[in-house]
Amino acid sequence: MAKSFLTLAAARRTAYEFSSKTVPGPAIKKILEAGRWAPSTLNSQPWQFIVVKNKKTIGGMVDAAYYGSFHGEPPVIIAIVLPREKYCGGTHRGIVQGRLGAKEALFSIAMPALSISLCATDLGVSSCIFSLDETLLPPGLGIRKGDSVPLAVGLGYEGGKAGDCKFLHSRKPLAKMVHNEKFSAKRAGSG
Amino acid sequence: MAKSFLTLAAARRTAYEFSSKTVPGPAIKKILEAGRWAPSTLNSQPWQFIVVKNKKTIGGMVDAAYYGSFHGEPPVIIAIVLPREKYCGGTHRGIVQGRLGAKEALFSIAMPALSISLCATDLGVSSCIFSLDETLLPPGLGIRKGDSVPLAVGLGYEGGKAGDCKFLHSRKPLAKMVHNEKFSAKRAGSG
Numbered sequence: 001m002a003k004s005f006l007t008l009a010a011a012r013r014t015a016y017e018f019s020s021k022t023v024p025g026p027a028i029k030k031i032l033e034a035g036r037w038a039p040s041t042l043n044s045q046p047w048q049f050i051v052v053k054n055k056k057t058i059g060g061m062v063d064a065a066y067y068g069s070f071h072g073e074p075p076v077i078i079a080i081v082l083p084r085e086k087y088c089g090g091t092h093r094g095i096v097q098g099r100l101g102a103k104e105a106l107f108s109i110a111m112p113a114l115s116i117s118l119c120a121t122d123l124g125v126s127s128c129i130f131s132l133d134e135t136l137l138p139p140g141l142g143i144r145k146g147d148s149v150p151l152a153v154g155l156g157y158e159g160g161k162a163g164d165c166k167f168l169h170s171r172k173p174l175a176k177m178v179h180n181e182k183f184s185a186k187r188a189g190s191g
Numbered sequence: 192m193a194k195s196f197l198t199l200a201a202a203r204r205t206a207y208e209f210s211s212k213t214v215p216g217p218a219i220k221k222i223l224e225a226g227r228w229a230p231s232t233l234n235s236q237p238w239q240f241i242v243v244k245n246k247k248t249i250g251g252m253v254d255a256a257y258y259g260s261f262h263g264e265p266p267v268i269i270a271i272v273l274p275r276e277k278y279c280g281g282t283h284r285g286i287v288q289g290r291l292g293a294k295e296a297l298f299s300i301a302m303p304a305l306s307i308s309l310c311a312t313d314l315g316v317s318s319c320i321f322s323l324d325e326t327l328l329p330p331g332l333g334i335r336k337g338d339s340v341p342l343a344v345g346l347g348y349e350g351g352k353a354g355d356c357k358f359l360h361s362r363k364p365l366a367k368m369v370h371n372e373k374f375s376a377k378r379a380g381s382g
Contacts, residue, residue: 004221004313005196005199005225005309005310005312005313006221006224006225006228006310006313008196009224009225009228009229009306009309009310010224010228012228012230014230029365030195030197032365032369033197033200033201033365034196034197034200036362036363036365036368037197037200037201037203037362038200038305039203039205039305039308039320041258041322042258043361043362045362045363045368047368048368048369048370048374048378048379049368049369049370050369050370050371050372050373050374051369051370051371051372052372053372054372057372066284066285067232067233067285079374081370081374081379083374083376083379085379093257093324094257094258102293102297103297103322103341104322106293106294106297106298106301107297107300107301107304107322107341107342108301109298110297110298110299110301110302110305111301111302111304111305113298113302114229114230114301114302114305114306115200115305117230118196118200118309119196119197119200121196122195122196122197129230131232131294131295131298133284140372140373141373141374142370142373142374142375143374144374144376147374150294150298151298170234171227171228171234171236172227172236174220174223174224174227177227177236177238177239177240178223178239178240178241178242179239179240179241179242179272179333180241180242181241181242181243181244181245181248181331181333182241182331182332182333183239183241183272183274183332183333183334183335183338184333185274185335187239188239188272188274188276
């Protein structure tokens with residue numbers, strides 16, 4: 001484990017090139033547990049996780065990636081499902097009759113995705129959080145009309161051209177994103 | 192630091208009751224660093240962080256909390272701003288001319304919020320991620336028309352009736368949220 005959460009957070013990076021090496025079952029179990037402990041609006045836990053190892057389904061999901069920059073398919077993908085019973089497609093806020101509004105639903109799906117990716121990093125497993133073109137989901141996933149799969153996380157081990165996307169592992173300095181008490185458009189670079 | 196990320200993720204909980212004890216500057220700096228390292232759509236890093244300690248502004252933000260269940264105000268709030276230059280209010284997907292669509296923007300704000308909360312937990316600082324009624328934002332924040340503050344994170348130390356909301360620190364078992372290869376509505380409890 002990293003010495004501190006900050007070390008872990010800074011070490012987490014997106015993998016785009018995976019070897020064929022699979023991820024051991026106990027690691028997948030821990031990674032799912034980390035997703036399970038993610039926070040959500042009013043602890044609604046609206047997510048369902050599908051553990052996908054079937055090569056045809058994985059290929060279909062990679063093809064459905066909204067920004068398709070995979071060079072090699074991950075051996076495992078965790079699809080994060082927002083079942084239609086938990087989601088109100090409309091524009092309301094909050095939770096109405098057990099259904100989350102769009103903001104609440106998307107926040108509550110992003111958080112388990114990040115927990116999954118951070119736990120993977122902690123276990124030495126590479127990961128890639130990606131969003132999908134939901135009109136292209138492979139039928140093998142069993143998704144019903146009205147269900148949503150806003151995000152998925154590929155898991156595996158980097159291989160081949162792993163360094164290709166290193167440019168993504170950088171961040172703007174804090175001086176360009178932190179404001180004291182009051183927002184400054186100038187500091188944000190947009191004044 | 193927790194022994195593993197999973198231990199940290201399971202230890203993270205929402206605080207609703209804060210004492211007046213303030214959070215040391217070095218801890219706030221680390222917490223902001225953790226937010227800085229969060230992932231975002233195509234590494235767009237659309238967030239800006241406002242560190243709020245002003246009691247009047249904090250009171251206004253707590254009043255604007257969408258689910259207003261604070262019993263005591265946190266001494267520090269990190270407001271996560273999505274500047275209007277980074278966000279397209281419309282329904283498009285992806286990033287168009289530097290502006291994120293709604294899904295991408297909300298994912299990319301939820302992730303630094305969780306990183307901030309996890310780093311706080313790691314440092315022994317209590318936290319509460321909350322969303323806001325954006326029509327009620329206090330003017331002290333300096334938010335411009337068109338900017339958004341989808342989430343904020345209160346930081347401090349639990350005090351008083353800290354145990355009140357312990358029911359929120361539980362999760363459904365994995366057996367009710369994990370599917371192999373294919374989604375099962377029955378397993379999700381909605382079949």
